[in-house]
Amino acid sequence: xxxxxxxxxxxxxxxxxxxxxxxxxxxxxxxxxxxxxxxxxxxxxxxxxxxxxxxxxxxxxxxxxxxxxxxxxxxxxxxxxxxxxxxxxxxxxxxxxxxxxxxxxxxx
Numbered sequence: 001x002x003x004x005x006x007x008x009x010x011x012x013x014x015x016x017x018x019x020x021x022x023x024x025x026x027x028x029x030x031x032x033x034x035x036x037x038x039x040x041x042x043x044x045x046x047x048x049x050x051x052x053x054x055x056x057x058x059x060x061x062x063x064x065x066x067x068x069x070x071x072x073x074x075x076x077x078x079x080x081x082x083x084x085x086x087x088x089x090x091x092x093x094x095x096x097x098x099x100x101x102x103x104x105x106x107x108x
Contacts, residue, residue, distance in 0.1 A: 004019040004047065004048070005048075006021065006048070007019030007020055007021060007026070007047050007048055008020070008021050008022070008046065008047060008048060008049060009021070009022060009023045009025070009026040009044055009045070009046060009047055010026060010044070010045055010046075010047035011023075011026035011027050011029065011030040011042060011043070011044045012030070012042070012043050012044075013030065013034065013040040013041065013042045013043070014040045016030060016033050016034065017030070018030035018032075018033060019047060023044045026044055026047075027042065027044060030042065045094060048063070051090075051094075053089075053090035053091075053093045053094055054086060054087055054090035058083060058086060058087075059087075061079075061083060062080070062083040062084070062087060065079065065080040065083065066080070
């Protein structure tokens with residue numbers, strides 16, 4: 001099972017990412033991959049759970065369909081593809097909130 005399968009939080013900086021069940025766990029996992037002199041903003045956000053961009057119901061259904069992807073009907077496969085696209089769109093929307101014109105401070 002991949003670390004992100006049961007993760008509740010994702011920490012990212014540049015091209016690096018790590019996952020954890022708490023924000024601190026995700027941050028600690030990320031810090032293990034970084035060199036001491038690297039400087040880049042770190043973002044921690046919920047993962048595998050709903051938010052303003054992708055609801056809990058959508059997330060639960062996505063996980064359910066992923067879990068049985070080998071036995072999906074054509075209709076379910078189309079639904080899965082739609083949910084994957086919606087999750088991708090949600091990621092883009094979250095990322096746009098982090099651009100300079102929309103700075104969002106993070107307090108740990």
